[in-house]
Amino acid sequence: MGYETFIGKRYLFSPRQDRSISVITWISIGGVALGVIALIVSTSVMNGFRTNLQNAVTGSLPHITIFAWDDGMKDYSRLKERLEDNPKVEGVAPYIYKQVMLTGKKQPKGALLRGIDPEQEPGVTNISSFLREEVYGFTPTEKNQALISEKLLKRLSHREARGKKLKDGIILGAKLARQLEASVGDSVKLVSSEQRMTPIGDVPRIKKLEVIGVFESGISGYDEVLAFIDYRLLQKIYRMNEHITGLGVRISNPENAPEIAHEFAEFSDEYIVGNWADENKSIFQVMKLEKIGLFLILTLIIVVAAFNIVSSLIMLVLEKSREIAILKALGANDSGIRKIFFFQGLVIGSLGTIGGVLLGLAICWVLMNFEIIDIPPGVYPGGNRIPVLIDWFDVALTTLASFVICMLVTLYPSTKASRLNPVDPLRYE
Numbered sequence: 001m002g003y004e005t006f007i008g009k010r011y012l013f014s015p016r017q018d019r020s021i022s023v024i025t026w027i028s029i030g031g032v033a034l035g036v037i038a039l040i041v042s043t044s045v046m047n048g049f050r051t052n053l054q055n056a057v058t059g060s061l062p063h064i065t066i067f068a069w070d071d072g073m074k075d076y077s078r079l080k081e082r083l084e085d086n087p088k089v090e091g092v093a094p095y096i097y098k099q100v101m102l103t104g105k106k107q108p109k110g111a112l113l114r115g116i117d118p119e120q121e122p123g124v125t126n127i128s129s130f131l132r133e134e135v136y137g138f139t140p141t142e143k144n145q146a147l148i149s150e151k152l153l154k155r156l157s158h159r160e161a162r163g164k165k166l167k168d169g170i171i172l173g174a175k176l177a178r179q180l181e182a183s184v185g186d187s188v189k190l191v192s193s194e195q196r197m198t199p200i201g202d203v204p205r206i207k208k209l210e211v212i213g214v215f216e217s218g219i220s221g222y223d224e225v226l227a228f229i230d231y232r233l234l235q236k237i238y239r240m241n242e243h244i245t246g247l248g249v250r251i252s253n254p255e256n257a258p259e260i261a262h263e264f265a266e267f268s269d270e271y272i273v274g275n276w277a278d279e280n281k282s283i284f285q286v287m288k289l290e291k292i293g294l295f296l297i298l299t300l301i302i303v304v305a306a307f308n309i310v311s312s313l314i315m316l317v318l319e320k321s322r323e324i325a326i327l328k329a330l331g332a333n334d335s336g337i338r339k340i341f342f343f344q345g346l347v348i349g350s351l352g353t354i355g356g357v358l359l360g361l362a363i364c365w366v367l368m369n370f371e372i373i374d375i376p377p378g379v380y381p382g383g384n385r386i387p388v389l390i391d392w393f394d395v396a397l398t399t400l401a402s403f404v405i406c407m408l409v410t411l412y413p414s415t416k417a418s419r420l421n422p423v424d425p426l427r428y429e
Contacts, residue, residue, distance in 0.1 A: 024312040029352040031305025032402060036356025037363065038298045039398045040390075044364045046291045047394070048387030050284070054254065055126050056217040057280055060114070060226055062093075062124045063257045065274045066264060067246025073271065074243050082267065083249055088260055091123030091250040096231045098238065101191040102172075104180030108191070111176060115231030115245075118153040124250045127228070128153070132214040133184055135177050152213040158230035168233055169212035173223040182211050192237055207237055246271070302402050306409040309348050313341055313413035341414035342407075349406025357399055364388050 066083075067073065076094065083092045096115035101108050122128045128149035154160055156169050170190070172182060182188050190207040209229065217223055231244065251260055257275035265273040277284070366372065368388045 024308055024315065025348060028305055028308035028312055028348050029355070031308055032302055032349060032352025032406065033356035033359065035298060035301030035305055036353055036398055036402050037360040038301055039295065039401075040357065040360030040395055041363050041367075042294055042298060043291065043394045043398070044388045044390050045367075045386060046287070046294065047391050048389040050287050050291075051389050052387045053219070053283070053287075054276075055129065056219045056222070057276055058126050058254060060125060060127065060130075060215070060217060060222050061276050061279070062095075062248030063251045063254050063276055064249040064261045064264060065095075065246050066249065066267075066271050067274070068271050072243065073246055074241075076244065076247060079267065079271075080247060083247065083264070088251050088253075088256070089249055090252055091120070093117050093120035093124040093248050094231060094244045094246075095121075095248050096234045096240070096245045098192070098234060100227075102176070102180060102227065103189040103191060104182040104186070106179075106181050109176065109179050110225070111173075111227045112225045113190070113227050113229065113234065115234035116156075116228055117231055118156045121248075122149070122153065124248045127215070130215055130217045131171065132174070132216050135174050135183065135214050135216075148213075155212045156228065156230055158233040167208070167210040168229070170209040171213045171215050171228040172211055173226040174214050174216040175220060175224040176227060177211065177214055179224070184211055184213060186211050190237070205237060299401060299405075302405050305352065306349070306405050309345050309406060310409050310413055312348070313345055313410065314416065338414045342410050345410025345414065346407060349403060349410070353399055353402040353406070356402070357395065361390065361395070364390055 066079070080092050080094075083089050094117055098113045098115070100111055100113045102111045103109075116127075129145065131145075131149045131152045133148055133152070152171065155166075156171060158168060160166075161168050167187070170188065172180070172188070177183070180188060187208055187210055190209055192205045192207070215223065215226060215228060235241065235243070249264070251257060254276065257277045261273045261275040261278075367386055371385055373386055
């Protein structure tokens with residue numbers, strides 16, 4: 001241990017004549033810790049919200065869609081096989097999109113009807129995580145959710161309903177179900193744009209369906225318009241024969257969807273390739289900018305606390321000016337004096353940073369495991385608990401930023417101490 005470290009420890013931890021310096025030191029440590037806590041907790045909540053929003057989006061939409069206008073995709077088995085052979089692809093399933101009118105107990109409501117394959121869809125989207133047996137009920141446990149989803153998807157199957165002579169089923173978005181005043185077990189009428197001839201002229205085709213479940217993603221734009229039925233039933237209602245709207249594709253890393261979608265676009269010029277990131281680009285871009293802005297704003301808390309470190313060290317330099325003069329008279333150089341006070345600032349910053357990281361992670365753990373704030377169902381994607389996702393890169397970046405700020409603000413008082421003229425403090429001794 002060099003004399004700089006030894007003297008720095010003595011100056012930092014020994015009793016002082018001026019108690020106010022100790023108070024400012026502890027305020028500095030607490031300020032740095034508070035800034036680090038705010039950064040870690042806020043970025044973790046932002047990450048959790050973004051992940052839940054992404055899961056909710058991919059709960060109803062595949063990562064990549066390959067589709068044709070006017071539902072013109074037919075004989076897609078070869079394309080499906082080619083997609084499944086790609087190592088980045090985890091699942092492929094057909095789908096149909098139709099705009100329909102649904103009629104419940106009250107006024108009719110327009111809806112976006114998505115025809116899916118109940119057996120293949122869970123391998124392409126996260127729909128299984130958002131299926132419920134009642135509107136805005138309690139969020140089930142993971143095990144119960146799996147059982148509920150398996151039951152509802154099996155009941156949604158057109159073949160299953162026809163084999164057991166049951167009424168064909170439909171799953172409604174949570175807000176759509178409330179607007180139609182339709183609960184599980186009720187019937188709704190599907191009014192299609194497909195016409196049929198009658199003695200009184202052309203009338204729209206109407207299909208009566210039983211509400212068998214509810215889709216609750218927590219995203220108002222989806223829960224208010226989406227409904228799901230078996231795509232084979234939709235083909236019959238609209239007389240589509242074997243045509244579908246397109247194929248939904250699930251990939252191993254959703255973040256790579258734009259790049260992989262560009263690769264799939266080269267498969268055929270007949271179809272259009274889209275991906276979830278481009279379709280929801282604006283909202284995720286806004287969240288990214290909000291996270292950057294939040295990080296910069298909350299970093300100011302650390303900067304303010306760092307100025308307290310400057311105040312503390314300058315007052316310490318004034319208090320210890322005689323001792324600094326004696327050290328210089330004994331042969332200590334400017335570099336050694338600078339290291340003494342730099343060490344003290346580094347210790348103060350380290351204590352605040354490490355304490356802030358530990359407390360921040362502890363608060364995140366509490367938010368993840370306990371319902372501190374109860375959010376009303378249907379308001380927030382992913383349930384009624386604040387989502388928290390700890391990104392270790394963000395934690396490391398916060399820690400590094402705090403260390404750098406604390407080190408930079410220590411340079412001025414330590415340099416000021418090193419430039420102290422030993423003659424002036426000792427002149428009247």
